[in-house]
Amino acid sequence: MNIAIVGYGKMGHAIEQIAQERNHKIVARIDAEMMLSEKTNLLKKADVAIEFSTPETAVANISACLKAGVRVVSGTTGWLEQLDKIKALCKQQNSAFFYASNFSIGVNIFFELNKQMAKMSQHIDNLTVGVKETHHIHKKDAPSGTAITIAETIAKNSDFDGWTMDSENKKNKIPIQAIRKDDIFGIHEVNFNSAVDKITLRHESLSRRGFAHGAVLAAEFLNGQTGYFGMKDLLGL
Numbered sequence: 001m002n003i004a005i006v007g008y009g010k011m012g013h014a015i016e017q018i019a020q021e022r023n024h025k026i027v028a029r030i031d032a033e034m035m036l037s038e039k040t041n042l043l044k045k046a047d048v049a050i051e052f053s054t055p056e057t058a059v060a061n062i063s064a065c066l067k068a069g070v071r072v073v074s075g076t077t078g079w080l081e082q083l084d085k086i087k088a089l090c091k092q093q094n095s096a097f098f099y100a101s102n103f104s105i106g107v108n109i110f111f112e113l114n115k116q117m118a119k120m121s122q123h124i125d126n127l128t129v130g131v132k133e134t135h136h137i138h139k140k141d142a143p144s145g146t147a148i149t150i151a152e153t154i155a156k157n158s159d160f161d162g163w164t165m166d167s168e169n170k171k172n173k174i175p176i177q178a179i180r181k182d183d184i185f186g187i188h189e190v191n192f193n194s195a196v197d198k199i200t201l202r203h204e205s206l207s208r209r210g211f212a213h214g215a216v217l218a219a220e221f222l223n224g225q226t227g228y229f230g231m232k233d234l235l236g237l
């Protein structure tokens with residue numbers, strides 16, 4: 001398969017390595033300084049573009065790929081308020097778009113564990129739930145897209161009403177604490193506490209390869225498809 005890498009930073013480099021290990025050809029490496037006209041010419045050679053750039057540039061990048069007739073896998077976080085616009089463009093172009101706030105297969109299993117825990121926790125009196133995420137100091141958005149997905153999954157499957165970053169003003173919301181430290185790839189910890197129990201679910205990513213592997217699997221899945229997809233479609237969860 002011919003792959004265009006859009007956003008050639010830490011994730012772009014990890015994706016290149018995994019894609020080549022899986023015998024795919026990288027036909028374009030597009031980063032910030034490249035002209036849009038140059039991008040379009042390069043993009044047209046690709047079967048699928050894999051986009052990991054910045055919250056500010058993701059929507060323009062994804063739109064340019066879809067308009068060039070190229071299916072897109074995106075993992076950029078921090079722009080999801082514009083997801084409906086991208087879904088509409090994807091439909092209009094009769095193309096395919098795959099989004100995941102976290103491409104790690106382990107994290108997607110972790111999402112399911114949190115969902116089950118939220119459903120069962122309705123039997124626990126006076127339960128409090130808190131999400132803590134820790135990432136490297138270069139991460140631009142906070143809280144992480146993964147922490148938001150965890151909190152929204154728990155809220156959807158319990159009596160909690162969404163999430164907040166305001167630890168003082170909880171009002172039945174799930175507090176998310178975001179910590180930026182060292183070179184940490186990503187730690188997510190969820191605490192389900194009552195007066196008599198403490199249950200903790202914790203996931204730690206040990207390298208970027210887990211995310212990159214999931215993104216390349218998503219690109220293989222997307223080749224030849226039409227529509228909007230996520231990790232549940234890829235993993236059948």
Ligand SMILES: NC(=O)c1ccc[n+]([C@@H]2O[C@H](COP(=O)([O-])OP(=O)(O)OC[C@H]3O[C@@H](n4cnc5c(N)ncnc54)[C@H](O)[C@@H]3O)[C@@H](O)[C@H]2O)c1
Nearest residue numbers: 007008009010011031032053057075076077101102103211
């Ligand atoms: N979904 C996941 O599984 C997952 C995993 C890791 C990181 N991420 C997200 O992916 C994104 C990238 O992460 P990273 O660690 O590679 O960051 P990074 O800063 O190392 O790389 C981002 C790259 O995008 C480039 N860029 C800036 N403007 C651009 C433009 N207009 N067109 C193309 N490229 C442009 C930058 O020059 C940089 O090389 C972040 O939003 C991060 O939160 C998601």
